[in-house]
Amino acid sequence: MSLGAADTSVCATKNRNVPFFPLFAALFFIAAALAQRRPPDQSMGADFRADALPATLLEKMRASTWHAGCPVSPEDLRALTLSYWNFDHKQMTGVLIVHKDVAAEVVEIFHDLYRQQFPIERMTPIEQYQGSDDASMAANNTSAFNCRDVTGQPGKFSNHSWGRAIDINPLTNPYVKGDTVLPPEGRAFLDRTREYTGGIPATSYVVQRFALAGWQWGGGWTDRKDYQHFEKPVK
Numbered sequence: 718m719s720l721g722a723a724d725t726s727v728c729a730t731k732n733r734n735v736p737f738f739p740l741f742a743a744l745f746f747i748a749a750a751l752a753q754r755r756p757p758d759q760s761m762g763a764d765f766r767a768d769a770l771p772a773t774l775l776e777k778m779r780a781s782t783w784h785a786g787c788p789v790s791p792e793d794l795r796a797l798t799l800s801y802w803n804f805d806h807k808q809m810t811g812v813l814i815v816h817k818d819v820a821a822e823v824v825e826i827f828h829d830l831y832r833q834q835f836p837i838e839r840m841t842p843i844e845q846y847q848g849s850d851d852a853s854m855a856a857n858n859t860s861a862f863n864c865r866d867v868t869g870q871p872g873k874f875s876n877h878s879w880g881r882a883i884d885i886n887p888l889t890n891p892y893v894k895g896d897t898v899l900p901p902e903g904r905a906f907l908d909r910t911r912e913y914t915g916g917i918p919a920t921s922y923v924v925q926r927f928a929l930a931g932w933q934w935g936g937g938w939t940d941r942k943d944y945q946h947f948e949k950p951v952k
Contacts, residue, residue, distance in 0.1 A: 762800075762808075763831060764799070764800050765798070765800060765824050765827065767796070767797050767817075767820040767821065768795065768796050768797075769796070770791055770794055770795070770796050770814070774796060774812075774814075774844065777844040778791065778814075778842075780844075781844050781848035782843060782844055782863045782865075783862075783864050784864060787864035787878055788874055788878050789816060789878065789879050789880060793817050793880075794817065794862060795814070795815060795816070795817050795820040795880075796812055796813075796842075797813045797814070797815060797823060797824055798810060798812060799812070799813060799828075799831075799840065801827065801830070801835075801837040801840060802835070802837065803836065803837065804836050804838050804914050806834075806836070809837075811840025811841060811859070812841065812842050813827075813840060813859070813860065813861045813862075813883065814842055814861050814862035814880060815862060815881070815883070816862075816879055816880035819880070819949055822930045823861075825930075826927060826930060830926065835915075835923060836914055836915045837885065837886060837915060838857040838858070838859075838886055838915055839858050840858070840859040840860070842860065842862075843862075843863050846858070848865075850863060850868075851899070853884075854884070854887040854891075854900040855888060855900045857886055857887060857888035857915070858887070859883070859885045859886060859887075860883070860884055861880060861884075862877060862880040863875070863878070864877070865877060868892060868899065876948040879950075881948060881949050882946060882948035882949075883946075883947045883948075884946055885915075885917065885945055886915035886917070887900065888902060888906070889903075889906050889914065889915045889916050889917075889945075890915070890916060890944035890945035891904070891906060891944060891945065892941070892942070892943045892944070892946070893907065893941065893943075893944075894940070909944070917934075917944055917945070919937065924937075927947045931949055932947045932948065932949045933947065933948050933949070933950075934946070934947055935948070
C-alpha cells in the first residue's frame, strides 16, 4: 500500500469517528431557542436609528422644552427614529429625544418591543404639545426629553431633563400618589389587575427588558406609582 493510500484510510477512519450529527442537532436547537426569544420583525421598512437633532426640531425645543440653565446641552441629545405598532396594530414611526449616552440602548429596547408587538398609541416629541406634560399624557403620548421639574417637587430637575427618562402610554399607565392621578383621565386605568392595551404590569416584558439594560421602573416605587415611567439616572 502506498503512503498516499494509507493517509486516505486514516482520514476516512477519523471522519467516521466525528460525532457530526449530534453537534449539528445541538446547534440547530440552540438557534431555534434564540429565535423564539426574539421574534423576527413583522414588516419590511421598520426604522430604528439615532441622529443629531435636526434644526427644525431644535428650534421647537428652544421655544418650549429647553432653556438656559437646563442640565444638558442640546448637542448631547439625540433624536431616535423608532418604528412601533399602534393600538390598531398598524406600523407607525415616531421620534424620541434622549441623551446620547443611552441612545443606542434605547434603540435596541424599542426594537425588541417592536419585535414583541407591544402596542404604543403614539410617539411624538413633546414639543408638539408645547412642552406640556399634562397635554402629552392626556393624549397617551410616549415621550422622553423635557427640561422640567420632578412632579410635585418644584425646583428639582426630573430625569427627563437629562433625556434619561421615558414615559410610555402615560394615560394607560398613570402616575398615582395618594388621591392624585395624572393624567386625571388615567383613573379609568387604576385597576392594575386588569389587562389594558399598552398597559405595563409588573411582570411584563417591557419592565423586564428595561431592567435588563439597568433602567428603573416607576411602577415599582413605594411612595408613589408611576406606571408609565422608566429612568436611568446619571451615576
